[in-house]
Amino acid sequence: MVGLITPCGFLEQDGIDKSVRNLEDLGLRVKLGKHVLARRGRYAGTVAQRLEDLHVMFADPQVNAVWAATGGSGGISLLPHIDYGLIRKHPKIFVGYSDVTCLHLAIHRQTRLVTFHGPVGISTFSDYSKQHLKAILMQPEKEYRMLMSDENRAKAETAIQFQIRTSRHGTATGRLTGGNLSLVAALSGTPYAAELQRHILFLEDIGEAPYRIDRMFNQLDLSQGFRKTAALLLGVFEKCEAPESESSLTLNETLDSHLNLLRIPAASGYSFGHIANQMTLPLGVTARLDTYEQTLTLLESAVL
Numbered sequence: 433m434v435g436l437i438t439p440c441g442f443l444e445q446d447g448i449d450k451s452v453r454n455l456e457d458l459g460l461r462v463k464l465g466k467h468v469l470a471r472r473g474r475y476a477g478t479v480a481q482r483l484e485d486l487h488v489m490f491a492d493p494q495v496n497a498v499w500a501a502t503g504g505s506g507g508i509s510l511l512p513h514i515d516y517g518l519i520r521k522h523p524k525i526f527v528g529y530s531d532v533t534c535l536h537l538a539i540h541r542q543t544r545l546v547t548f549h550g551p552v553g554i555s556t557f558s559d560y561s562k563q564h565l566k567a568i569l570m571q572p573e574k575e576y577r578m579l580m581s582d583e584n585r586a587k588a589e590t591a592i593q594f595q596i597r598t599s600r601h602g603t604a605t606g607r608l609t610g611g612n613l614s615l616v617a618a619l620s621g622t623p624y625a626a627e628l629q630r631h632i633l634f635l636e637d638i639g640e641a642p643y644r645i646d647r648m649f650n651q652l653d654l655s656q657g658f659r660k661t662a663a664l665l666l667g668v669f670e671k672c673e674a675p676e677s678e679s680s681l682t683l684n685e686t687l688d689s690h691l692n693l694l695r696i697p698a699a700s701g702y703s704f705g706h707i708a709n710q711m712t713l714p715l716g717v718t719a720r721l722d723t724y725e726q727t728l729t730l731l732e733s734a735v736l
Contacts, residue, residue: 434497435489436553437465438476440531441504443554445469451501451553458562463495475506482506483513490522497569501553503530508615510535511624516542525569525735528552530638530706533611536715538624540609546734549611549634549704550712558583560709568712572733580702580726581709584668588701593668593683596701598723599691605720605731606662608713610634617648620655628656632721634713636667636705641674642686649690658690663697663721665728667705699723 434455436448443451448469452462465485470477489498511534520543527548528535536547548569551561560581567576580596588594609626610616613635619625626633637645658664666687674680681689684700691698699721704710714734721728 433461433463433494434499435463435465435492435495436468436499436501437482437485437489438468438470438501439482439486439510439535440476440500440507441474441502442471442476443468443502447554448501454553454555454557455499457557458565463489463492465489468501474504476504479509479513483510486510487515487518490519490524495524497525497527499553500528500532500535503528503532503552503612505531507531508534508618511538514538514542519543520545527569529710530612531615533615534619534624536611537609537616537619537626540715541624541627544716546714546716548712548714548734551710556708558708560703561712564712568714568730568734572735574733576730578711578728578730583709584703584707593670593672594701596726597684597699599688599698599700600694600696601723602663602697603720603722603724604632604663604697605718606630606632608632608634608715608717608719610715611636613637613645613648614640617651620651625655628652628658629660630662632663632665632719633658633661634665634667634702634704636669637672638670638706640669640672642672642681642683645669645672645683646681646686646689653690658694659696661696664691664694665698665702665721666691666700667702667710668707669700670706697721697723702726702728
C-alpha cells in the first residue's frame with residue numbers, strides 16, 4: 433500500500449483524484465493522508481499538519497511506500513521538525529521531485545536511507561516514466577541501465593532545452609545526489625545539504641531566469657565546489673530562458689560558463705526534470721555515468 437501525502441504545496445480534489453488514479457494504474461493501493469486537502473496560503477496546510485501525515489505514513493505498518501502527490505513549495509519548513517529516528521526505524525520507499533528535493537536530501541543526510549527522485553502523484557506518467565519506476569521500485573536488479581527517452585530526443589529538434597549537450601566526455605562512478613537546483617542551493621551550509629564530494633550530482637529546474645541559475649550554480653560551487661564531484665549531470669531545464677526583450681545570456685550560455693570549466697564528466701539535457709518522460713533516480717545509490725553512450729547505470733539495487 434502507498435501512503436499519498438502533500439508535504440509541500442496544496443492540491444485541490446481533482447489533483448488528489450488524478451494522483452490516486454496514477455498510482456492505482458501502477459497496480460498500487462492508495463491510502464490518503466489525513467491532511468491531503470489542507471491549505472494554508474500556497475502550502476498544503478500548516479507545518480504541523482504536513483508533518484503529521486509524513487510521520488503517520490512512515491509509522492503505519494500497512495504502508496510500504498510514501499509518495500508525494502505534488503511539489504510546489506514549503507517543504508523546507510518541515511526539515512528541523514522531522515522525526516528522523518522514526519523514519520530510520522521504519523525505512524520505506526519515498527518518492528517525489530521538485531520541492532520534495534529538500535526532503536530527499538534531509539532524510540538521506542539524517543538517516544542514510546535511499547529515497548527516489550521520481551514523478552509525483554499528479555505527474556503525467558508516460559510509458560518511459562512507468563518503465564523506470566517499475567524496474568527500480570518493483571523489479572530491482574543488481575545492475576540497471578537507463579537510456580535516454582526517445583520522445584525527449586524528438587522534442588530536441590524544436591525545443592533546445594531537450595538537446596543532450598556534453599561539455600566534457602567521460603565515465604564516472606559515484607553515489608547519486610541532487611534534485612531541484614533551487615532547493616539544492618537553498619540547503620547549502622545547512623545540516624541537510626547535499627554532499628557533493630565524489631558524488632554524481634544531478635540538477636534540474638523550471639521557471640528560473642538564467643541569471644538566477646547562474647547565481648545558484650555559483651553558490652553551490654563556492655560552498656563545496658563542483659570540482660570535487662565525480663560528475664555533473666543536468667536534466668531538462670524547462671521555461672528557463674529570459675524574455676527576448678530582456679538583456680540576458682541564454683540558458684545554454686549560462687550552463688556552459690560553469691560546465692566548460694570542469695575536468696569531470698559534465699552534460700545537460702538528460703531525461704529528468706519537470707517533464708513527462710523522466711527516469712527515476714535513487715539518491716544514495718552508486719551509479720555510473722557514461723557520456724559517450726548517454727547512459728546512467730545503477731550499480732546496486734535501490735530496494736531490498
